[in-house]
Every structure is written in C-alpha cells, then in structure tokens.
Amino acid sequence: MHASSSSSSAALAALSPTALQGVRVLDLSRVLAGPWATQTLADLGADVIKIERPGTGDDTRGWGPPFLQTPDGEDTAEAAYYLGANRNKRSVTCDLAHPEGQALIRELARHCDVMVENFKVGDMARYGLDFASLQAINPKLVYCSITGFGQTGPYRERAGYDYAIQGMGGLMSVTGERDDLPGGGPQKVGVAVADLFTGLYATVAILAALRHAEHSGQGQHIDMALLDTQVAMLANLGANYLVHGQFAQRVPGRAGNAHVNIVPYQVFEVAPNEEDQAQHLILAVGNDGQFQRFCQVAGHPEWAQDARFKLNQDRVRHRAVLVPMLEAVLKTRAKADWLSALEQAKVPCGPINNLAEVFADPHIQARDMVQHWQHPHAPDVQLVASPLKLSATPVCTVRPPPLLGQHTAEVLQEVLGWSPERIDALHQQGIV
Numbered sequence: 001m002h003a004s005s006s007s008s009s010a011a012l013a014a015l016s017p018t019a020l021q022g023v024r025v026l027d028l029s030r031v032l033a034g035p036w037a038t039q040t041l042a043d044l045g046a047d048v049i050k051i052e053r054p055g056t057g058d059d060t061r062g063w064g065p066p067f068l069q070t071p072d073g074e075d076t077a078e079a080a081y082y083l084g085a086n087r088n089k090r091s092v093t094c095d096l097a098h099p100e101g102q103a104l105i106r107e108l109a110r111h112c113d114v115m116v117e118n119f120k121v122g123d124m125a126r127y128g129l130d131f132a133s134l135q136a137i138n139p140k141l142v143y144c145s146i147t148g149f150g151q152t153g154p155y156r157e158r159a160g161y162d163y164a165i166q167g168m169g170g171l172m173s174v175t176g177e178r179d180d181l182p183g184g185g186p187q188k189v190g191v192a193v194a195d196l197f198t199g200l201y202a203t204v205a206i207l208a209a210l211r212h213a214e215h216s217g218q219g220q221h222i223d224m225a226l227l228d229t230q231v232a233m234l235a236n237l238g239a240n241y242l243v244h245g246q247f248a249q250r251v252p253g254r255a256g257n258a259h260v261n262i263v264p265y266q267v268f269e270v271a272p273n274e275e276d277q278a279q280h281l282i283l284a285v286g287n288d289g290q291f292q293r294f295c296q297v298a299g300h301p302e303w304a305q306d307a308r309f310k311l312n313q314d315r316v317r318h319r320a321v322l323v324p325m326l327e328a329v330l331k332t333r334a335k336a337d338w339l340s341a342l343e344q345a346k347v348p349c350g351p352i353n354n355l356a357e358v359f360a361d362p363h364i365q366a367r368d369m370v371q372h373w374q375h376p377h378a379p380d381v382q383l384v385a386s387p388l389k390l391s392a393t394p395v396c397t398v399r400p401p402p403l404l405g406q407h408t409a410e411v412l413q414e415v416l417g418w419s420p421e422r423i424d425a426l427h428q429q430g431i432v
Helices: 007-013 033-043 099-110 131-137 162-168 193-216 226-232 235-248 288-298 301-305 312-317 319-330 335-344 355-360 362-366 408-416 420-428
Strands: 024-028 047-052 067-069 075-079 089-093 114-117 142-147 220-225 265-270 279-284 370-375 378-384
Touching (some): 024 033, 033 047, 033 142, 089 408, 142 193, 193 220, 193 226, 265 319, 288 301, 288 335, 312 319, 355 362
Parallel strands (some): 024 114, 114 142
Antiparallel strands (some): 370 378
16 A cells, blocks of 8 residues: 655554555545545545646535535635535645646556546546556556446446436335325435445445455456446345346335335324424334334234234235224324334334434434534534444544645645645646
8 A cells, every 4th residue: 555655644644543544545536426435435544635627626616505604604615515525635636638637647646546536438548547547557556437327338428417317227216205195206315325325335346446456466447337326226126126026017116105015114193293283203113023012002912913914924915904003093192202102112213303303313412423623714614424433443534625726735745756846837837
C-alpha cells in the first residue's frame, strides 16, 4: 500500500489505527454512487483524493437548498447533499479535458492503490485513463468503474440515473400502494437506493480486489452497474419470481406496506391521539412464536390455534381474512399502549418516525449517529455518522467534507513532490 510520507498525514494516522491506513484512493466519481463508495473507504482510513472540475466541482455542491450556512446565517456554496457524501476526503481540482490534466491523473494513479470513476463508457479511454492504460503504469491498481448499465450489453452507452434504474430494475413495480387501492401506482423509494447500494457493493468489491492485489501483485477492473445492483436488490421478490412466478405466469406487484411472504408484517392504524389525529405502528411478526405472543397481547389467543392462522404459510394464504381482524383489534388501543405491551412480549414492532423524531431518539443519540465537524465555513456542522463500528480500528473523523480544491497544493506536493511554482503555473492555466 502507499503509505503517506507527509508529516501532516502521519500525524492524522497517528491519532488512532484505521483498517485502511496506507491505502490511497484516486476518486474521479461524482454525485452519489461513487462518492458513497469512496466515503466508506475514507471512513475506514483510506486517503481519498477527490478529483473535481475547476470552478464548479462535484455537481452535488450546487444541489440545494439547503446549503451550509455561516455563523451569520449566510448560505455558502456547500450543499447539504454534497456534505453528506464526501467526508474524510481531500479535494484536488483538475481539468480532465486538458492533456496536462490527464497527465496529472496518470501521475497520481502511479501512487494510488485504487481508482474509482463513473464516467460514461469510453470517456476514460479517450482521456488515456482507462484501466488498460493505467494498469500499464501501475499493475496493482484496483480500478472501479461505476455506470448505469455496465461496460457491456446493449445499454452500455446510456446514461444511468437512480430514478430511471428503480423503474427499469423492477423496484417501482413492487413499491407503493396496491393498484386497486387509493394512491396505488408506481412509487420510487424516498432515497436513491440504487445509487447507495451500488456504492456499497462497489466498496465490497474494492476491498476484495485489494486483498487479491496484496497476495498476487495484480490489480483488476471492477465493472459496477446500477441496473445490475437494482436487480440483485430484488432479493426474495426476484427469487419468488424465478423459482415460481415465471412458471405460474405470476408477476409480483405492489403490496403497499405489507410483506408478500410474511403475515402480519405491515403498518396498522391504532387508536387516534388526543388531538384525534390518526396514529400508526409497524407490526413485524416474523415467526409463529411471535404470532402466538401477539395474540395473547391482543386478547385473542384462539387466533394462534386457528388452522387458518397457526403457521405463517397459512396466514399468508388467508391474509384477506386475518388482516381485517387485526385492523379491528389494533384500533382499540393507543400507540404507546400497544408498543409498550408488544415490546414487553418481545413481538417486533415500532413507530413510524419523521426525521425530527429519528434524530431526537435517545437510542440514535446513544449510538452516536450524529457527528459534529469543524468546517472552514462553520464551527459546528452536524452530519449523519458512519454506521460502521469497529472495536480495534474505529472509523475516521479527521476531515470534514472539503472545499473545492482545498487540498490541491497539499496533495501535489506530498504525493508527487511538485514545487509550489509548478503547481501555481498549472493553476494560472486553469488546469488545476
């Protein structure tokens, strides 16, 4: 691995051991899938060098409001979207359209273990920055390409966006209320899950490829596609169709908040609150023992002995009979009463929180899922923390999301040994 030689990086590394200490990542990705992967690597201790366009940078820097505000309440150029996907990285500006910019990336690639890019298929080859070109100068380089549709196949040259991928990959056909009910119809997930899952799968692949490179001295090309990931994410629904549906000509549809394989496993309305506002909870009965305990709490132990409901497979087959019975009894008690009784009986359940309630939750706070950062524009920036909790190599919390080009001179001096004069000359030409 490429251990850092600078005193500043050495000082950061000395704060605590990290899992990926000494790994250097060249990040040419933008928006979400790629940055999500490289942010995870950065959290784990990799030195991630984020390459951005001079003047504008990553598209998401402008994806606001909301924008980070100064202590005086003035908007900065840092969108919350960008801040949420780029912590622990160093920003270097470089114009890839310029031959000298391309040469700069090649020089950096010599000193890196990983490169991540999400340009359209063929763009990197036109710049001389494709896997074959860079492997020739760095045989151990792990090179990860993230695109909408992959490097092969009839759609490979199409641009891919999460929203379209959710539709093409089947997710919107199984998400949302049933078509025969009010509000039925295609529905996307509230966050860009195809991007996020692709970023996480890319992280897994990169770590595996790094392990291989350590033992063999051989890098490799990782071909990640949002559509591939979305299809893999269909999980049990995909398996349901392939194992049974395609032969029975059954295509899974939208089930609202219900589960296609488990009953009862959905949202139920309970008694209204004091202001006569509707209240709901999630009942997630995962096995027959839990159903028996629920029936005791609900005051209907006989349901658990009913041949129609005794086993989960029976409850799935008789969903239309059982669910209205559950709806009626759940409306008789308040949400807090149900949650307390069900939790005591160890029946999986939960409230439906808005984001204010999420971040006010004492358990979320106890798990340190909000981190405070000192940013150049604000002394206390709160961001969602990494969920990774490692006992011996905790995640890094050393660098807030960088300003555009904040580390250009630092990286070029540290990694390439370039003089301030050489860097300034490139800056004057608009290359960095």
